[in-house]
Amino acid sequence: MKSIANSRVLPKQQLMLMFILILLSLSGCENKSMDKGVSQVNSPVVAVVSGKEIHDIDIDYEILSMPESMRHLMQDEEARAKILHVMIQREAVAQKAKAMGLDRDPLVQHRIHQAQNSVLIQSIRDWQQQDVAVFNDAQIQAYYDKHMDDFKIPEQIHVRHILLSDKQKALEVLKMLKRKPDSFSALAAQFSIDDSNKGRGGDLNWFARGTMVKPFEDVAFALSEKRRISQPVKTKFGWHIIEWLGKKEGNTPSVDDVKDEVTSILRKKALDTWIKQLMDEADISVLKAEYQIKK
Template sequence: MKAKITYLSLCCLLLTSCQEAQDVHMVNNIQQTPIAQVGTQTIYKEDVDAELRDLPSHLQYLSQNKRARQKILNTLIRRSVLSQQAFALGLDQDTLVHRRINRSRDSIMIEALRDWELSQITTPNDKDIQTYYKLHISDFTIPEQIHARHILVRQKSEALAILKQLKQHKDDFASLAAQYSIDDSNKSRGGDLNWFPHGIMVADFEKVAFALKNIGDISKPVKTQYGWHIIELLGKRPAYKQTLEEAQDEILQILRQQALDSWMNDLVKDSQINIINNDDLEPTLQLPINQP
């Protein structure tokens, strides 16, 4: 069975006095702009926007990319066609599938409940924020950090050859990293590792990187399990304690989350719950005692 899919225009229409307004629907008092009809299901512009908002932060720029938005729409259309076919076959009536649908529904409703309760919570006052700050001052200590970049190669001889070039042309670090480094996660950025505190990098790398004293200092080749590194120091930040003003937004979120957790715990505690048979929780597969 082939579903007939009608595509509505994805182009943004410039509204002038001689043009008609774009078709807009109201769904649960929320403005929705339909862009495709897939069988019995309507796909809205807001559905595409929601998918784009769920992308990782470094991909958020795609929300303004027309090709990316078209790709998201195509994905939603495919998902809708396949989902409708599954329902048409009655697969939602399968016991295990039905339970999975219920679990997904529960997760969505819990998220909606959290958002609703957060909107009801009274904003903590200045005294509450100050009290929390004083009691948890150690939590607002920012550790020492450095900003560095590196070139990673497999052999020490390669590292020594690159170091020789750097001694003659120090400004070539980024271009040499792009050309020779085998660390694909940052070679396109000239080997830039951004800012990091102690405990992030492997021990041998960290020891040498934090020992560099002056901005622009370049290390001798450093061996780790990944290969041989040449490190350049780009910046240093000493450890410091955030002021109350700097920590205020974070504390506000913490206090709101604590209030939400307390409300949800009370809700569970006050509910009528009857454990029918704890024996049914026994695992069906007995693992050997020496296995985790």
């Protein structure tokens, strides 16, 4: 069969550990919140590592490169001090790598080039989405009206099942179920050969048509409040006894409900169009015939 958190405030020590781990692993991250035109010129030097200056604003940049949930550390002096010491460690290690000549290794140079490109690509995506791909309500409504079917939420049902290896075994379990209608979960845990869900009583959760194999799905969607338990139904996986637990009617959300989703779609389309235009205008030559893409 096809496969079918509560938030809390972290203690300060855990937050410190988290951002130190993030800093140690950072190698050019997305940064959407950095102010334009900000530079090191007027920012005081806070550390020097073998002649390399680290400015106070460099700490700001590190924090702006972290997840937004950690931006509050910008004003936390203890956090800034710890970040600085991680930056010092990274700078010292990087300088040692250069002194060893590792930056001249062709593979390392390729990785540096790729990392630089990744940062530049993300920067141009941010620029394109923030400064170019801005859509008004009329454009969002027009796209929604034209693609309304894409946003429809189909009818869904909630069922659980007991999967048996043969029909005779399925009939025996069905008899047990008829004697004790409330024993479905226990019988699934005891007899079902579907290890992916027997531990939760065979529960397959909510799903729409097209999710499960057709013989199973046809029977499952034919069940209802009046006829909750199926006869054994055969699929390529074995024999199923299905119990109907509930149904959600299909619906179409309003444009306001999917406004963010539509905006994301329009932004992606605008970016794809922009990149295609860029590729069309670029001077590109593939010099080896075997690397030409066949159309």
